Amino acid sequence: MLAPGALTTIGFDADDTLWQNEQFFRSSERHFADLLAPYADVPDLSGRLLAVEKRNLDLYGFGIKGFTLSLVETAVEVTEGRVPASIIADILAAGREMLRHPVETLPHVTQTLEALSDAYRLVLITKGDLFDQERKLAQSGLGDFFDAVEIVSNKDKATYETIFRRHGDGAERAMMIGNSLKSDVVPALEAGSWGVFVPHELTWVLEHVDAPVEEPRFRQINHLGELLPLLGDLA
Structure with missing residues (x-):
């Protein structure tokens, strides 16, 4: 039986989290x-x-x-x-x-996904054009690390509730990681998940909101290479 609050599922944004966009x-x-x-x-x-x-x-x-x-x-x-x-x-x-344009993965991405793929259910959660996102995932070579891929038209609280229920043990046992506070972090926190912000030097202005620093399940890391130590601290 899972311990209360045990993390079983990790969602990753794609654009500017896994690869340049x-x-x-x-x-x-x-x-x-x-x-x-x-x-x-x-x-x-x-x-x-x-x-x-x-x-x-x-x-x-x-x-x-x-x-x-x-x-x-x-x-x-x-x-x-x-x-x-x-x-x-x-x-x-x-x-x-x-x-x-060829896909350019960001530093630490492949090593981090490889290390996590045996211990957690990994879900790619990205919004955008279906054909383009599928193309980028295929060219990235990262597809085999993910247990599920969800290409959605929008990311809100209901999106994360549905996806983490479908592919995991519910939002409370899930974590969402991405470079957009507005799309990746805040709505995941609203759904009851952990939300991890990985800033990118270029983020579209429409994705800017204030960091929810008072939220107990909010974390920020500098790059994906810091994710494994963070998960170790939360265990």
Whole structure:
């Protein structure tokens, strides 16, 4: 019989927790600004793009395809419809390049997953485009470490309650690890899980919230190499 509160299941975010992601969005945004420079003088182009992305989230969801569509819409908006078709083609080409970019796993990921895979049920919990997330997982070579993979449209309390009930012994015996306080940590804590924040130097502004430092099940580590010692302290 399990001891009260014993941890049996660990969930991992994917983008910018297991592999690089946001840096490719930032690079594409800089390229976008260069493409538009001859056609529009927009002091806060990033702010205009962010407003369009926020407006489109409910329609397109998270991921590269929605981002690319938001780039096109922003280009049309800020140029008042004058953007040439050639620039639209360049934006679409940049989106395709993002979808083809090789996966770059982050430090300590493979060793940590290998060490944990025999002792815990490991679940990959990621949001975004289904095809793209499946592609990245396949290219990463990490798929065999996971007992289950959940690609979801959103991450909230109900998401974690459902997933940790389906693939584990309930949220109370689970831990969620990720680089987003808003998506990975706070809703997992609300569900009753442990929540471990692993900051990444680049995190999308819409994922920023205050750290829940008063929550007894909240922890923060600098990188995944510190996860095994943390689990040892909690045992």
